[in-house]
Amino acid sequence: MLIEIEFHSGLKIGFEETLKVTKIECKGTTVSLDYGNTIINGEKIHIFGSPGQERFKFMREILSNGLNGAIVVIDNSRGVTDTDIQIMDNLNTNNIPYVVFANKQDISPGNPESEYIDSHIQIIPTIAKEGEGIQEGLEILLELVEN
Template identity: 50%
Template sequence: MDRSRLKIVIFGAYNAGKSTFIRAIDPESHHIEANNCEISTTVGLDFGRTVIDNQKIYLFGTPGQDRFEFVRDILSRGMDGAIVVADTTRELDDLTRQICRMLSSSGCPYAVFLNKCDHPESCPGRYGAIAESVYSPEISAVTGTNTSEALREFVALHF
């Protein structure tokens, strides 16, 4: 594997904060979104980049809606690692559980980033079942708290 360039794919349920996380890491990131009533949702992909200790990191954000499974499949090809963004204001959902199962059986290095920890209804313990066995930092993508540090630690642990 060429460790000077890493492709990291960001997974997670609809509205978990994947696009916000990529924007926190790279303010110049690109996003393909559609307006769904008042809120915007990713229909294609997010793309952001950063550099950590001379390693170029390419972040590809996937859409969270079930109907975009084919986009998740395409974006997953050739990934070096994956980050599952979990919305700690919500209960653990089937998509997040299924993605963790898929990543675990594929042997791909992955982490579960426990997002929205700034929110009064945040309860990271909801994700114990999928977060226990992997690196699972608490972050807030919207305030930026612990986002860069968590990504750096994930890269240091696996690459």
């Protein structure tokens, strides 16, 4: 199963901490792409982290081939960006199930502007550097993918 995590600059540390806290086996990092895997509910999950900046759109398009699900990480201290909206629109257009991680709850608690996120999308409050909400979010996404 392939899952892509969209993240913005400054969230790479959050991804790496997430790998450690959720016991995701990290096989290494390449330039502008992170990879890890874990087992959730007996299912091996392959997780690719790609930058959310517009200049890396080509990478997201390549990674989206064969994608089973996605996690859109929103920096809650900045709110939903135009790029976040484009990413979610693309996932909706391609019928790819996804969840939104509203990250940095320690800095800016609450949910991002809900008018930019479809009402059926699960928003999971997270603090990536502490691993809070990550396991729950992955389990929710796995359930969405399996249904």
